[in-house]
Amino acid sequence: xxxxxxxxxxxxxxxxxxxxxxxxxxxxxxxxxxxxxxxxxxxxxxxxxxxxxxxxxxxxxxxxxxxxxxxxxxxxxxxxxxxxxxxxxxxxxxxxxxxxxxxxxxxxxxxxxxxxxxxxxxxxxxxxxxxxxxxxxxxxxxxxxxxxxxxxxxxxxxxxxxxxxxxxxxxxxxxxxxxxxxxxxxxxxxxxxxxxxxxxxxxxxxxxxxxxxxxxxxxxxxxxxxxxxxxxxxxxxxxxxxxxxxxxxxxx
Amino acid sequence: xxxxxxxxxxxxxxxxxxxxxxxxxxxxxxxxxxxxxxxxxxxxxxxxxxxxxxxxxxxxxxxxxxxxxxxxxxxxxxxxxxxxxxxxxxxxxxxxxxxxxxxxxxxxxxxxxxxxxxxxxxxxxxxxxxxxxxxxxxxxxxxxxxxxxxxxxxxxxxxxxxxxxxxxxxxxxxxxxxxxxxxxxxxxxxxxxxxxxx
Numbered sequence: 199x200x201x202x203x204x205x206x207x208x209x210x211x212x213x214x215x216x217x218x219x220x221x222x223x224x225x226x227x228x229x230x231x232x233x234x235x236x237x238x239x240x241x242x243x244x245x246x247x248x249x250x251x252x253x254x255x256x257x258x259x260x261x262x263x264x265x266x267x268x269x270x271x272x273x274x275x276x277x278x279x280x281x282x283x284x285x286x287x288x289x290x291x292x293x294x295x296x297x298x299x300x301x302x303x304x305x306x307x308x309x310x311x312x313x314x315x316x317x318x319x320x321x322x323x324x325x326x327x328x329x330x331x332x333x334x335x336x337x338x339x340x341x342x343x344x345x346x347x348x349x350x351x352x353x354x355x356x357x358x359x360x361x362x363x364x365x366x367x368x369x370x371x372x373x374x375x376x377x378x379x380x381x382x383x384x385x386x387x388x389x390x391x392x393x394x395x396x397x398x399x400x401x402x403x404x405x406x407x408x409x410x411x412x413x414x415x416x417x418x419x420x421x422x423x424x425x426x427x428x429x430x431x432x433x434x435x436x437x438x439x440x441x442x443x444x445x446x447x448x449x450x
Numbered sequence: 451x452x453x454x455x456x457x458x459x460x461x462x463x464x465x466x467x468x469x470x471x472x473x474x475x476x477x478x479x480x481x482x483x484x485x486x487x488x489x490x491x492x493x494x495x496x497x498x499x500x501x502x503x504x505x506x507x508x509x510x511x512x513x514x515x516x517x518x519x520x521x522x523x524x525x526x527x528x529x530x531x532x533x534x535x536x537x538x539x540x541x542x543x544x545x546x547x548x549x550x551x552x553x554x555x556x557x558x559x560x561x562x563x564x565x566x567x568x569x570x571x572x573x574x575x576x577x578x579x580x581x582x583x584x585x586x587x588x589x590x591x592x593x594x595x596x597x598x599x600x601x602x603x604x605x606x607x608x609x610x611x612x613x614x615x616x617x618x619x620x621x622x623x624x625x626x627x628x629x630x631x632x633x634x635x636x637x638x639x640x641x642x643x644x645x646x647x648x
Contacts, residue, residue: 207617226572243545244538251540324569
């Protein structure tokens with residue numbers, strides 16, 4: 199049961215396509231789990247559709263339509279009008295959704311660490327070359343490994359976190375907004391417990407220490423406004439090293 | 451009983467048929483060029499206006515013409531994926547124009563293409579079958595209620611969906627606190643019966 203959703207600002211900025219990519223990837227991943235938010239995004243797009251239909255039309259160039267038909271004729275075999283990419287994309291999305299669903303019922307032994315293929319939301323396919331097993335992981339302590347995702351023009355940092363069942367993340371405080379989308383498993387912190395599909399936002403200044411539940415590894419998509427600073431002196435010492443490692447992987 | 455009559459009966463609302471859906475279906479089924487020309491004559495000038503307004507420095511008028519053609523080319527090619535029970539033609543074309551616009555902006559920034567825009571912003575996102583009725587009902591309400599919004603609420607929606615500004619950018623442009631922009635948009639959404647809990 200999904201209990202945490204993007205708010206009206208995220209959904210509106212998403213539906214109007216004004217959300218920076220890293221955040222848009224997070225919202226898109228949540229939508230794959232959440233029919234209610236998908237419906238909202240569709241309704242928001244209706245606003246766009248109706249506003250579009252009310253615009254003052256711009257005059258077209260006189261031969262506008264003929265030029266387009268000329269392009270179509272040059273590209274298409276007469277009588278064959280098939281956009282195979284649409285069909286492929288649709289089947290791809292269906293496959294990924296069902297793969298994610300089946301991944302949820304996997305037991306601990308078939309965890310990503312065990313090498314089983316775990317499919318990711320469609321928004322992550324290209325970024326991850328198809329699956330968790332293809333990511334470049336950086337091991338941070340026993341319980342946590344992180345795979346940075348390279349989302350080009352973004353000022354945010356995007357990554358997938360894999361927390362071992364029962365494992366704790368170092369307690370950390372946020373210097374900027376952090377979005378977490380739970381892709382698999384569940385975790386809890388002092389504020390509550392979260393399950394697959396949940397979309398969580400933590401603001402600057404909030405500190406927390408997430409812990410994965412005992413029965414399953416936890417996989418999260420994380421988008422950070424700025425690097426998170428761990429509280430303990432040990433991690434603070436580690437941080438330059440960690441940043442260096444992440445940077446190396448991200449730019450490789 | 452047609453699907454639409456059934457919907458009307460169950461919702462107690464009279465949902466008008468989508469005037470453009472038959473033309474799209476005709477393009478999908480038989481590559482009907484006459485139907486497509488009608489769609490073109492209606493939508494291409496609107497799309498051109500949308501792109502001219504929403505792309506700011508990225509776009510001049512002749513580029514807007516080219517892009518409008520690009521959008522209509524996609525309409526021609528993707529007509530088969532149109533599903534009238536999930537979205538109106540207006541909405542569907544808006545999502546294609548919106549995606550073409552961000553794709554163009556990204557390309558003009560010469561970013562490497564680790565992301566395909568359509569993997570994030572799906573053109574035919576389907577809600578659960580159960581909510582489709584609700585979907586069509588809300589669409590009818592959106593259509594009817596847009597004109598009744600107070601000007602300051604209509605303005606922020608126009609800025610977001612047509613001029614393509616985020617909440618933050620609207621706040622900056624109108625010199626308003628972010629919270630005010632957010633609450634204006636929420637008030638507008640409530641009036642349109644798009645009831646987002648948060």
